Amino acid sequence: MLFNSYLFILVFLPLTLFSYYYIAPLLNLKNIPKHQCRLFILLIASLIFYGYWNPKYLFLIGGSILFNFFLGLKLHSLTQSVSKKFLLFLGVSFNLALLAYFKYANFFVENLEIFLNSTIQWEEIVLPIAISFFTFQQIAYLVDVYNNKTKEYKLLNYSVFVSFFPQLIAGPIIYHNEVKSQYANLHLQKKIYNNISLGICIFILGLFKKVVIADTLSDFSDPIFLANAEGNKLVFIEAWIGILSYTFQLYFDFSGYSDMAVGLARLFGIRLPFNFNSPFKAINIIDFWKRWHITLSRFINDYLFTNIAIRFLRFSMKKNLTNLHFLLSIVLPVIITFSLSGLWHGASWNFLLWGTLHGFYIIICYFWGMLCKNIKIEFSKNSIYRLFSILLTFISVTLSFVPFRAKNIESSVSFYRSLIPTKDISLPNELIGYWQLLIEKYLNIIPYFNFNFTEKYILSIENLQNSFVFVTISFFIIWSFKNSISFAQIKNDKLIFPQLENFKVNFLGVYFVYIMFFYCLISLTNIDPSSYLYFQF
Amino acid sequence: MNKKIYLKVYKIFDDIFNLKKIKLKKLTNANDISNWDSINNLKLIIVLEKEFKIRFDPDEIVEIKNVGELIKSIEKKIKF
Numbered sequence: 322m323l324f325n326s327y328l329f330i331l332v333f334l335p336l337t338l339f340s341y342y343y344i345a346p347l348l349n350l351k352n353i354p355k356h357q358c359r360l361f362i363l364l365i366a367s368l369i370f371y372g373y374w375n376p377k378y379l380f381l382i383g384g385s386i387l388f389n390f391f392l393g394l395k396l397h398s399l400t401q402s403v404s405k406k407f408l409l410f411l412g413v414s415f416n417l418a419l420l421a422y423f424k425y426a427n428f429f430v431e432n433l434e435i436f437l438n439s440t441i442q443w444e445e446i447v448l449p450i451a452i453s454f455f456t457f458q459q460i461a462y463l464v465d466v467y468n469n470k471t472k473e474y475k476l477l478n479y480s481v482f483v484s485f486f487p488q489l490i491a492g493p494i495i496y497h498n499e500v501k502s503q504y505a506n507l508h509l510q511k512k513i514y515n516n517i518s519l520g521i522c523i524f525i526l527g528l529f530k531k532v533v534i535a536d537t538l539s540d541f542s543d544p545i546f547l548a549n550a551e552g553n554k555l556v557f558i559e560a561w562i563g564i565l566s567y568t569f570q571l572y573f574d575f576s577g578y579s580d581m582a583v584g585l586a587r588l589f590g591i592r593l594p595f596n597f598n599s600p601f602k603a604i605n606i607i608d609f610w611k612r613w614h615i616t617l618s619r620f621i622n623d624y625l626f627t628n629i630a631i632r633f634l635r636f637s638m639k640k641n642l643t644n645l646h647f648l649l650s651i652v653l654p655v656i657i658t659f660s661l662s663g664l665w666h667g668a669s670w671n672f673l674l675w676g677t678l679h680g681f682y683i684i685i686c687y688f689w690g691m692l693c694k695n696i697k698i699e700f701s702k703n704s705i706y707r708l709f710s711i712l713l714t715f716i717s718v719t720l721s722f723v724p725f726r727a728k729n730i731e732s733s734v735s736f737y738r739s740l741i742p743t744k745d746i747s748l749p750n751e752l753i754g755y756w757q758l759l760i761e762k763y764l765n766i767i768p769y770f771n772f773n774f775t776e777k778y779i780l781s782i783e784n785l786q787n788s789f790v791f792v793t794i795s796f797f798i799i800w801s802f803k804n805s806i807s808f809a810q811i812k813n814d815k816l817i818f819p820q821l822e823n824f825k826v827n828f829l830g831v832y833f834v835y836i837m838f839f840y841c842l843i844s845l846t847n848i849d850p851s852s853y854l855y856f857q858f
Numbered sequence: 859m860n861k862k863i864y865l866k867v868y869k870i871f872d873d874i875f876n877l878k879k880i881k882l883k884k885l886t887n888a889n890d891i892s893n894w895d896s897i898n899n900l901k902l903i904i905v906l907e908k909e910f911k912i913r914f915d916p917d918e919i920v921e922i923k924n925v926g927e928l929i930k931s932i933e934k935k936i937k938f
Contacts, residue, residue, distance in 0.1 A: 468917040607895045611888075622896045623920040630900050631916050638904070651897055687897055694876065 322373040323852065324581045325532050327845060334585070337366040341589055342513070356507035360481050363589065370486040371451065378449045381419075382484060388415060389459045390479045393466045405467065412463045420456045423448055428668035450856055451490045453665060455483050457620055462497045464624060471498040478504045487585035491578055491855040493596045493616040503591055510590040520587035522830075525838045527580025530573040531853070532841045534795065538570035541780060541788040542726070548779045549736050550728035556747050559778055560739035562788050567726050568719045569795040572601070574854045575614070599804045601718075604710045605690075606682040609718060621662050630654035651687060656680040671724040671733060678721050745771045749778040749785065860933055863910075867929055870905050874898060884926030910936060 322329050345358040372379045392412045399405040423446055430443045462482075465471040473479045481504055482497055483489075510516070545563030549555055555563065579596035586593040600613035610618050630650065636642075637649040656677060663676015693699070720740070727733040748760065757774065764772045778785060868882050875891050875898070888894040894902075903914055906928075912935040922928045 464917075470917070470921070607897075608892075611895070626896055627900070627919050628916045630897070631903070631919065634900060634904060650900075655897070683897075690893060 322370050324578070324585070325528060325841075325845065330528075330842075333366070333370065334588075337362070338588060340366075354508070356505065356509075357477060359507045359589075360477050360504060363481050363485060364477065367481070367484040367486040367489060371484065371489060374450055381449055382451070382455065385416070385419065385455065385459065386480050386483050387476075388412075389463060389483075390473070390476055393463060393473060393479075396463065396466045397472045409463060409467045413460055416456045416460050416463075420452060422446070423452055425664075425668045454492050454494060455489065457494050457617075458483060461494070461620060461624060465497060471496075471501060473497065473501065485586070485591070487582040487591075488593055491575070491582075491853060492614075493579060493582060493594050494620050495593060495616065499594070500591065507590065513590065516587050516590045520584045520589075522584070522834055523587060524581050524584030525834050525841070527577040527582075527584060528841045529837045530577030530580065532844050534791075534798075535570050535573035535577060536844070537787075538566045538573065538791055538795070541784060541791070542567035542570055544779050546726055546728075549732050552732075552735075553779075554735065555739040556778070557739060557742055558746065558748070559780065560736060562780070562785070562792065564719055564723060564726075564736070564740065565792050566788060568722050569792065569799075571722065571725075571854055572597075572799070573795070578853050578855060597804070599799070601715055601799045602711065603714050604707060605714055606679070606686045606717060609714055610679075610683070617662070621658060625661065626654060626658045629657060652684055655683050655687075659683065666725075670730050671727060674724045674730065674733070675721055678724075682717055682721070742770070744769065745773060748772055748774050749782060750774045751778075751782045860929070863929055863932055863936075866909060867906070867925070867932070870902065870909060871925075874902055874905065882925050884929075885924050887924040906932065912936065 322333060324330075340362045341359055345362050346355060348358040348361075368379060371382060389412065392408065392415075396405060396408050396412070399408065426446055427443075430441055434441055462471070462473075466473075473482070478501065482495075482500060488495060542563050545555065545559060546567065549563070576597040583593045583595060594616055596615050598612040598615065600609055603609035603612050633654050634650040637646050642649060659676045659680030660673055661676070663672040663674070663679070666672045666675070720737075723736050723740075724730070724733040727736050760772060764770075780788060864882075868877075871877055871882055871891075875893055877891070880886070880891060888899070899919070903919055907913055910932055912932065914931075914935075918931060922931060
């Protein structure tokens, strides 16, 4: 079931909310605590939500939950460090093996075939939705139990922690000790109407980002990347329209999804962390990763990067490897971490390239920072420098999304080639006549370039105009609006977990949200709800 | 907060992050100091380990969310 479908918005969600707030208290008959009834409703709803795609994967998620829950119990009861370590190793391996089988087996076989130059009898495995996300969440849980940071004795609470439908399919990736007391105290919730009104606002904002902005942008990026995948050469302007539309599409799609998740959870009184904080306002690439897919970045930092980097660092200090110090302490851990993060997004060389590219970006950014510090130049105060760095970060990120979207490495390379300006810039031949005079008069003032009207564009002239409009609007929204976290009026230390006790919408705000909602509903008619880009990961 | 430890920590922070006008309070965290990122955080940890002759585990490193928690965990380590 998709958040942006009539079934979800008009049937599933109202029914779940009704059962949660009105039926759950009625179930309170035989000494069952009230919050358990509510949790039970959430679990049933989540299983229906997940099973709607393919009921047979309920066994997969159910098995995974049971295995990790009982392993966590055992892990918590052990004190002896050797057997505890072994159990943790077993648990993490099991989760990774499950992920490897469903996600990477096809990729492995494919490359083995190329390597051996023969075909292998192999039935392609379908990737069960959500597996990347619930695997990570449960690995984090096991490690936290191992380090005595958290524990869970109740299977019901644990199952809801993993399967809670707002965050099940594509995050945010939450830690168990962030939500365990929330799930245990569902009956003590206060300010229910406050939560509901805030939840609705954030949900509709997310829905609007997805249905109205991202889905429209996909009308421009999809045909261009399709032509690229089929081996057609793109012209300069169209290639840039394609990659800019895709960058904005991805952002609005995923941040819209994350907003919807946060808003939906809030309807049930649960606070989930925000996943985005205006990433395109970042002043460098390190800053970008503090703002883009925040919960993945922190998972990777907490469970992967710190572990790798501190070991490399200690090793190089112990052996006194001064020459290799930078390589060992910074370059290697960063590249390894980002390559793995790339591979997590998907089993292909493209994602590996994307991840590694970001790894190199980070290293360049880090050394630039060191250089500025050493020669004692402080640029950051200068507003022109700031503007330049925001633009540079934006362009670097945009360029990195070429392999993220393109079909394979060859199409990525050909896409990159099209992005480089040449002396002759061709405009669509449909423009001859109407705009011709104007263009020849003004564009030809620009030195060096030659403009001509030879090329047939992939997008129709109407879509071309729309794409210009939408890309410009996206720029405007991204750089001049406050983001959805700003609803929460929060201080820095609560950045991704806004408290927000006294949320009030004013009349104007209510009407605005209503209009957005109805516009979304109208936009949904007659089309199959489009899937989310991050579902494939 | 132990004053002696605080001053030492302050000096190390200033070396690494160029604090200037930023005050180091208990609740000061990575969002307040612009270049306090994952890489510089490890650098900070290594320098602190040398200064106080202590050792942090990876899971302790990720647990520390602000200056107050950092100083608390240093105090705890020195005591034992």
